[in-house]
Amino acid sequence: MEANSISDKTLVDAAMAGPGVNGHKGSEARVSNPTKEAWILQSLRKRRSEFLSTSTIQAFVGTWNVNGQAAASVEELAEWLGFVPPANAPVVVAELPELLVLGFQELDVRAEAFVYNNAVKDGEWTQAVERSLGETRYSYAKLASKQLIGMFIMVYARIDVMDEIVDVQAASIGCGIMGMVGNKGAVAVHLVFRHTPICLVCSHLAHDALQLEKRNAQFHDLCKRLTFSSTEGVPAADPLVPASQQSVTGTGAAVGRPLTVFDHSYLLWFGDLNYRLAVDTGDSEEYIARHEYEAILGLDQLKISILNKQAFVGFEEAKVDFAPTYKYMIGTGEYDAKRRPAWCDRILWWTRPGCDGGVRSLSYESVPSLSISDHKPVRSRLELDVWKVQEEKRQAVFLEVLRELDRYENECIPLATLDSSIVDFGYVYYGKPAKATLKLANTGQVPLEFGFISTPARERSAPEWLRISPESGMLLPGEHINMEFSVFVDSATAMPLSTRIDELNDILILHLNRGRDYFIQVQGDYMSSVFGMSMDVLVHCKRPVRLMSREDFEACLGSGQYSVPVCIWTLTDFLTRFGIDRGYSLFYWKGDSELAWSVRECLDTGEKLNPDRILQWQGEAEGHVARTASEPVGLARGNTANLSLTDQTLVSSSAMQSALSGFALSSVPSTAEALERLTLNPWSAISPAQSHQYEPEATEQQNEEVRLSVSDSDSIAQDQIPMRPSLQSTGGDEALAGSPLPETIADAANIAHDVGVDTVAMVLVDFLKSLPEPLIPTEMYSACVEAGGISRAAALEAMEVLPPGNLNVVVYLLAFLREAVDQGSVSAQRVASVFSTVLLRAPRERHQTPGDNEKAENFVSFLLRSHGEI
Numbered sequence: 001m002e003a004n005s006i007s008d009k010t011l012v013d014a015a016m017a018g019p020g021v022n023g024h025k026g027s028e029a030r031v032s033n034p035t036k037e038a039w040i041l042q043s044l045r046k047r048r049s050e051f052l053s054t055s056t057i058q059a060f061v062g063t064w065n066v067n068g069q070a071a072a073s074v075e076e077l078a079e080w081l082g083f084v085p086p087a088n089a090p091v092v093v094a095e096l097p098e099l100l101v102l103g104f105q106e107l108d109v110r111a112e113a114f115v116y117n118n119a120v121k122d123g124e125w126t127q128a129v130e131r132s133l134g135e136t137r138y139s140y141a142k143l144a145s146k147q148l149i150g151m152f153i154m155v156y157a158r159i160d161v162m163d164e165i166v167d168v169q170a171a172s173i174g175c176g177i178m179g180m181v182g183n184k185g186a187v188a189v190h191l192v193f194r195h196t197p198i199c200l201v202c203s204h205l206a207h208d209a210l211q212l213e214k215r216n217a218q219f220h221d222l223c224k225r226l227t228f229s230s231t232e233g234v235p236a237a238d239p240l241v242p243a244s245q246q247s248v249t250g251t252g253a254a255v256g257r258p259l260t261v262f263d264h265s266y267l268l269w270f271g272d273l274n275y276r277l278a279v280d281t282g283d284s285e286e287y288i289a290r291h292e293y294e295a296i297l298g299l300d301q302l303k304i305s306i307l308n309k310q311a312f313v314g315f316e317e318a319k320v321d322f323a324p325t326y327k328y329m330i331g332t333g334e335y336d337a338k339r340r341p342a343w344c345d346r347i348l349w350w351t352r353p354g355c356d357g358g359v360r361s362l363s364y365e366s367v368p369s370l371s372i373s374d375h376k377p378v379r380s381r382l383e384l385d386v387w388k389v390q391e392e393k394r395q396a397v398f399l400e401v402l403r404e405l406d407r408y409e410n411e412c413i414p415l416a417t418l419d420s421s422i423v424d425f426g427y428v429y430y431g432k433p434a435k436a437t438l439k440l441a442n443t444g445q446v447p448l449e450f451g452f453i454s455t456p457a458r459e460r461s462a463p464e465w466l467r468i469s470p471e472s473g474m475l476l477p478g479e480h481i482n483m484e485f486s487v488f489v490d491s492a493t494a495m496p497l498s499t500r501i502d503e504l505n506d507i508l509i510l511h512l513n514r515g516r517d518y519f520i521q522v523q524g525d526y527m528s529s530v531f532g533m534s535m536d537v538l539v540h541c542k543r544p545v546r547l548m549s550r551e552d553f554e555a556c557l558g559s560g561q562y563s564v565p566v567c568i569w570t571l572t573d574f575l576t577r578f579g580i581d582r583g584y585s586l587f588y589w590k591g592d593s594e595l596a597w598s599v600r601e602c603l604d605t606g607e608k609l610n611p612d613r614i615l616q617w618q619g620e621a622e623g624h625v626a627r628t629a630s631e632p633v634g635l636a637r638g639n640t641a642n643l644s645l646t647d648q649t650l651v652s653s654s655a656m657q658s659a660l661s662g663f664a665l666s667s668v669p670s671t672a673e674a675l676e677r678l679t680l681n682p683w684s685a686i687s688p689a690q691s692h693q694y695e696p697e698a699t700e701q702q703n704e705e706v707r708l709s710v711s712d713s714d715s716i717a718q719d720q721i722p723m724r725p726s727l728q729s730t731g732g733d734e735a736l737a738g739s740p741l742p743e744t745i746a747d748a749a750n751i752a753h754d755v756g757v758d759t760v761a762m763v764l765v766d767f768l769k770s771l772p773e774p775l776i777p778t779e780m781y782s783a784c785v786e787a788g789g790i791s792r793a794a795a796l797e798a799m800e801v802l803p804p805g806n807l808n809v810v811v812y813l814l815a816f817l818r819e820a821v822d823q824g825s826v827s828a829q830r831v832a833s834v835f836s837t838v839l840l841r842a843p844r845e846r847h848q849t850p851g852d853n854e855k856a857e858n859f860v861s862f863l864l865r866s867h868g869e870i
Helices: 006-016 034-046 074-081 111-116 122-132 134-139 159-164 212-225 243-249 284-289 301-307 391-412 494-498 550-557 566-580 593-605 611-615 645-649 653-660 671-678 700-709 755-770 778-788 792-801 804-822 828-839 852-865
Strands: 052-065 099-105 140-148 151-158 165-174 185-193 196-204 266-272 345-351 359-366 378-389 416-418 422-428 434-442 448-453 466-469 472-475 480-487 505-512 517-526
Touching: 034 391, 052 074, 052 196, 052 266, 052 345, 074 122, 099 185, 099 196, 099 266, 122 134, 122 140, 122 151, 134 140, 134 159, 140 159, 140 165, 140 185, 151 159, 151 165, 151 185, 151 196, 159 165, 165 212, 185 212, 196 212, 196 378, 212 301, 266 378, 345 359, 345 378, 416 517, 422 434, 422 480, 434 472, 472 480, 480 517, 566 593, 566 611, 566 755, 566 804, 593 611, 593 755, 611 755, 755 828, 778 792, 778 852, 792 852, 804 828, 804 852, 828 852
Parallel strands: 052 099, 196 266, 422 517
Antiparallel strands: 052 378, 099 151, 140 151, 165 185, 185 196, 266 345, 359 378, 416 434, 434 480, 448 472, 448 505, 466 480, 505 517
């Protein structure tokens, strides 16, 4: 079978695919799966003898800081190398190291070399090294060299192994002055020996004992910035996995990404690392003289940094059994008394974790007899395991391992069935929960763990308007569960749905652990409602919201015209004509919930409220059949033939005043003017300027009646406002609209009320409660509450920053409530108690104090008494 066949590629993608983004499987969402990687590598390691052959090579590694001196003599260099046979002695090629790696520091310290980056001593030293090899130089060929000012690396290979070395690259990075200049930094060579990637780094780090942190930082900087090109087809770091799959299994660099120093099987790092002794013990020279190096190596900054995981983590070094290599008096074997001796010149190596091989030190020593520099040269003979891979056999074994993994996984894959992939809620209304169920069954042979997961477009597993129970769980083989989906639209989620910006439509992802994902579509038809809609939008709407499109809403918002929302006008007009004018109480009794739903439908669809139906409502006690939420309905208009002309058209002067005036009125219109205003199209926009054009001149007698009913003076207490005796006797503040009624109210037979009127009043309060932002914005809450504890003047001042659209509605609503108080349908205390909770709403972050509620009620009372002043 061909290694790159479609079936094999599919197998590789599937086997190496992790859970992916949010649990989605597939090659596009493929990520590292550590558990699978470990199992695959372990399986390949057990079978490595089928495709992998290992052998050893030797590498001579030397490092020398030459302090800018001229090239050493042939004899001195031969002494440093150590393996060069004497003149006229036979050369045994097999005994020579396969790789010869030499690193120099401070090769050229001239100012010109730093300024112009034109170091020239590399040729001089190259010739000297090659001459020092004697007859063995004919057994070596130069692979690569690289110089960066004072740093210089040379790499030679034995001629008989040259054909086994490929992809040779050189690189350099400066990290000296300003973090860039090449007086400090590294030069490096990358090569692949047989199928083993090797990196060789010669570096020179910051000097001075006090610059430990800088040396550590330079090491990390070099590791990050020192890179090589990634060559397609070149063997990668791990011999167990095919190169094309190493980025998938996490064992190599991604295709096309530059190779770092750690994208190799072996990393040899050497040079003048400049690590010193951390503390001057005062007797270090005595230990050195007695060759008791272990006694002071515990103070070596390099070993301390490795131990504390600050630098060179994972690197190894052979036992240091030679004297410190710095700082000597040039030309002698004596240390400079002005400097503390230190092992500045080091040779270390790093082996890739899990690598099928290793590095061993055969020797590690300095050459103290060479004295042309203040540093002594250091050399090491290393033995490295390298491998040769039979590519076709490795690919075959790799695919067999993946097939075995695939078979195991298929036997353990959980299986499930859903009775549907669609959840349809039908018509959905504000504040009415809609529910649906799906049956999930475990049809497999293993336990099934399931759960709904998030998507890249949504942080939660479900949209805000949806609840799922349960969201996760486990089923044993043969078990099933009914998952319940519940959609509920409230003030937090209604706005984008009502204005058509969003829809009740989403895709849920049901994820099976170690199994597939199921995509479930949830959908519903949300019936736009004034409930939960922002007042900023409602004051601009010219048509019923149920009939408006997204474009209609955008056009209204762009018109610049605003008026009292028609839903408020409709409710207050009904309450005035059939509640206040007929002597019924308002805001004391709980309404009928089924009738309230029908009233709300009229507000949303634009259908008129039918007084015959509402005032004669008997509710479920008289056999009324409740409508289902899936049938959008409104109130029937009914037959008004039996109503007299007066019943149908004549409205008291107080009704006219509160029904159509956009602001508080200082006079009462005539009946003819009232009838004219009732014929106006309620869906037309009323601008603030237009709201005053229907205010007629008031007679002195009418003005006197107004002054008696609602005083502008703070000196008149609320309990002095005239009310009907029936309401005065109750205290008036025992129950909230829409809440359970206290027995004191239920037993008060002298209070006239109608369930239809009570229901419309309840709808008005519930509507105001449903606003996402109250009529008086939450940002004004603190100022308004504080004003409620001061005076009416303070309350009026707090209202000065209210947005114009909201102010228009507040003034209109206060005029209606003031009329209700004047006519005795409700007490001023009751209005303050009920409407302080809907006009004002505390921010979530505010800490409520015991006096806040009382101050809020006082604030509403102040507004109610501020006739014509807002």
